[in-house]
Each structure stands twice: as structure tokens, then as C-alpha cells.
Amino acid sequence: MTTPAVKPKAMIQDNTRCIGCRACMVACKSWNDRPADHTEFFAGEGYQNPRDLDANNYTLITFNEIVTGAKPDWVFGRQLCMHCEHPACASACPTTALSKTPLGPVVFDESRCIGCRACMQACPFVIPKYDYENLAPKIHKCTFCADRLEVGLEPACAKVCPTGAISFGDRDDMVAEAQRRIAMAPGTYIPEIYGLEEVGGTSVLHLSSVPFEQIGYITGLPKSPMPDLTHRWLRLTAPVFAILYGLFAGLSWIVRRRMRHQEHDGEKG
């Protein structure tokens, strides 16, 4: 039996189909062994709970009160790791504790992590979270259920979504499907796929009925991969090292030789 070539996977998060049931959040906790939280309503709007992603919550349905037409309405959004095609977090990690697998998930290897939190700093979506209270803290974020993907299953959240708001498949197919949905119902969707081009493309593609910034998404991100920003400089490391060392060695040699000559002349004089 030949193994088929690995095709990168992706999810569509179709916010227009979301009813805010939070089954995805429950399934996510269940699969990832995250404990339940004792939460309180925060000062924000609606019934959103908890306020934000954290070490115990790898995905979150956001409740956004928006006036659509004449009356206020809830428009749901979802937060989870975007699983970038070119992950800034993985590029920033000094120990390769984060890496992107061929199937698409950006995964965390606890055994390599030193806890520098460069990934948290680097992530343009503010996704990786930390358990600061823990004495052996680690990075927490959506895993794309990499362990399920390995054995041919879909992510837990996609599995349980009762309204088809979460679709899972090959990324090429998912992009085509997202484009098809927008084309079929231009009144329902804004003509934008969040994640298609953001920071060079991601493995989670979001659709929405309202502009993404209205439902708490970070917009205005560059279209080019984030790691390019540092790569431009870091690829120069080896040549710059060689050039500088050579330059300093040469300078030092010339200066020392001249000093020796001066001393020599001094002795003669």
C-alpha cells in the first residue's frame, strides 16, 4: 500500500452559520484534557464567557453585539490558533519547540520549551497563552488536534459543530469552498476570507457577515509571511561574522605591526 502524498489541511470557520452553542469549546476542552473554569461575566457585552483564550481554553466563541439592519444582533466570531502557513511563533522559537507539521498544524513540544515566550510575543494574532501561576509553565494553544489528524480524524471542534459552521478538509478544497460560499450568497458574506492571505496564509479560514474588525479580529496584518522580517537579517549572520572577524583581524594585525615598527624605530633612534 502506498501512502498518498500529504496534503495540507485547513478549516473553515463560517461565522454566518454559528449559533453560539459553544459545542466546539466543550469538545476542545474534552479532547485536550483542559479543566473546567470557574468563570464570571466580565464587563463586556453579551453572554461571552470566558473573556479570552487562556491556558485552559484553546478556542473561544466571541459574542459581539452589532446593529444589523434596524435592531441589535449577536454576531459570533471564533478565536483559535490560525496555524499560519509561515508561523511567526515557530520562527521566533530558539529551540524549535514549535513547528509546523506537513499536515498543517503548528504544534508545541513541551520537552524543548525553555519558557522564553518569544512565540507569544511574535504571534500577530495574540494566540499562544501561558500559565504564569505554574512552576513548570508551558505554552497553551489550539493544536488543530494534530493527534487526531495523524490518524485521519477531523479536529474535535469540526466534528461536533451542529450547524456546519466548521468545515475541515484539504486546504485547496477549503479555499475553493469558502470562495464558492461567498459567490453563492454575496448578501450573507462580506467578500473576504480572513486567513487566505493574512501573514502569508493560514490553515484556518474565517468567513463573516460583517467586517472582521467588528467581531474582534485583528485586521490590517501584512500579507507577507512574518518570518521574512527577521530572516532578511538573520540570513546575513554567517557572512557578517566572517567579514567582521576578518576585518577586525586585519585591522588589528596592521595596527600591531605598525606599533612594532615604531618600537623598533624607537630602539634604533
Added chain:
Amino acid sequence: MNWRIQLTWWDKSLLVVMAVGAVFTLLRFACGIGSIANINNAYPWSWWVGYGIMTTIAIGAVGFTITALVEILGVHRYHPFLRPAVLMGLLCYSSAITMLTVELGRPWKVWMVLVSWAPTSALYEVGWCAFLYLNVLALEFVQVPLEQLGWERMLRILRVIYIPIMLLGVTLSHLHQSSLGTLLTLLPHKVNILWWSDLLPLLFLFSAIMAGPAVAILEHLAAARWLGFKPRMDLLAGLACIEAWLVALFLAFQMGDLFYRGAVDAMLSASWFAVSFWVEIGFGLFLPLALLIMPEVRESKSGLATACGLILAGVLLHRLNVAVIGLRVRHWETYTPSLGEVGITMGLTAGAIFAFGWLARILPIHEELPPPQTSPHPAAQPVGALRGGEG
């Protein structure tokens, strides 16, 4: 040799600050980072990295700038600054490494950096370079106690490797001082336009080089006052002249970069960012430059102390502006440094100053002072160019 010193009022104050820092450090290791720090999921670095690492390493640049000036450019009249500079470098890097063990979530795993291959990570480069450079500094400095102890064989080995090691140290410094800036080039969406630049690596490198002579001047003045010798005003004036050029060049570079990036509107906007920016530029660059171009300032102790103190504060504020004040995440969480965060960094800084004061009294660090009389081997051969005496 004699390790004991008479503790002065200054030493005791520093010890108190160190004790406070130690208490917070104990708490951090007993109850976790979250128990004492305000860093959170949106602001995972902040004060510890902005001050504890980035500023400390910038101050540590005094080690490689003075080494390059004396040993590579061969300006030997500044030799009296060399040993203090190397010692300050060593202490700054040690302090940064200690900061790292507090700041990292899993400090017992830090060796992982050395067994990984992560060329895309700026932190990986900083980690490797800083680790190697700390060793270089230790090798450079260890000659001083070895001379006192009279370990001739070790000294002979060190003498042979001194020049390649010294060159390595200066090269590594260029690399990681700039890589600290590269770290932040990854955050164009977080760092304010006033400070985020494509050229952050060069800005960090040049500001570190600029910090070097200023720190050397301040140290010399402070040591002259508290250890009791006559400051070498002729040398200080010369170093101040170099410093004026460095400040002018850095100012031109930073301003040129801001204009090129079209950040003029942000410079003139009514925001706290702009205020912080103008404090940094005005008091950290313009004012000291105006002071240093006056010969009477370069020749006065208080003038030099003021100008160099301002430059040092300017570099500190630049690091804080980039990594803390100007770094804003579009998120509901906010950040202000906690007492514990500041307490630990203050303890570390106090520790470094205390260690410097102690070593400066038991070892021949300053050429202006008579060597400590307790050496059992006064005839030990001086080593390489780090030798104690002139010429």
C-alpha cells in the same frame, strides 16, 4: 590574596537592594512568575526583557567598544579604561544571564538553545552569541585574578589565545547587539511607528556602541571619586570627543530613518508616545550632544557626568520605548511593571555594582591606583595587552 573589603555606606545600601531583589526572586521560584509579575498573555516580556536583558546588554557594550578602541584600533592611550570596561561587560552579561533564569518559565531547560538548530530565531542567535561572549569576557578578565594568584601556566595559555579570543568577542558583540533589535523587527504590528523600523538591528547596534564610551566615562569618574584617585581628565576629554561624534552620528541615523519611514506625523502628534520619544531624543541625544561639543564640558567632571548620564538614560529609554512603552498589543489586557519585576532587576543591578566595587578593591582594575599589596607573586608577568601597566 585578600578577599575582604571594608564595607562602606554605599556597599551596605547596595546589599539592602540586593536583599529585596533576592526576596522577590525566592517568591518567584517558590510560587511562580505569576505571583510577583504583571506580565500577562498579551505582554509576555516587558520590563524584565526591556530593562533586565536589553538595557543591561546595551550597557555591557562598554566591554567590546573599549576593547575594540584599544586592542583593534590600537589607541593605546585609553588603556586605563580597558580592565574596568571588560569587568563591567562581564558583570552586565552575568546579570543578564541571571535575569534570564528568573524570566524564563523553564530555566532548567535553557541548555536546549545550545543543542537546537533554529537559524530563523533571533533569540537563538542572541542566546548563542551572548553565551559565547560571556565566556570570552570571562577568559579576558580571569587573567587579572590569575596574575594575582601567580598561575603562570594558565596565563601562558591565555596569552597565546588572547588576540583571536578578543577578536571573537568584538565580532560576537556586533552580532548579538544587533540581533536584540532583530527580535523586535518581528513585531511591526505591535511596536509604535516611532520605534519600529526595518533597521532596528542597526539602531540597536549603533546605540550600544554609543553607550560604550559614555559608560566608560561614568565609571572612571565614579571610581575616581569613590576609590580615591585623580581622574585622567585628558583621556576623558578625548573619550568625550569620540562620544560626541557617536551621538551625532546616531542622532543623524535615527532621524534619517524616521524621516525615511515617514514617521514625522507621529513625531509631532499629541500622544504619550511622542512625549516619550522627544524625551528620549531631546534629553538622551540633543542635550548631551550640545553639552559635549563644548570644550569646557568635556574638561569638567560634572559636565561629563551630566552628559554621559543623560546618554545612558537615553539608551535605557530607547530600549524601554521599543520593548515596553511603545509596544502595544490590540488586546484588552494592559501592562505596568510590578514591584516584584522592578525589585528583581534593581537587585540585579545593585548586585553588579556591588560586585564591581568589591573586585575593584581587591584586584588591580584601575591603573591609577597602586596594586593591592597582598599579592603573593608581585613579579608575575603581565599578560597580552590586558597587562596592568602602560606600554
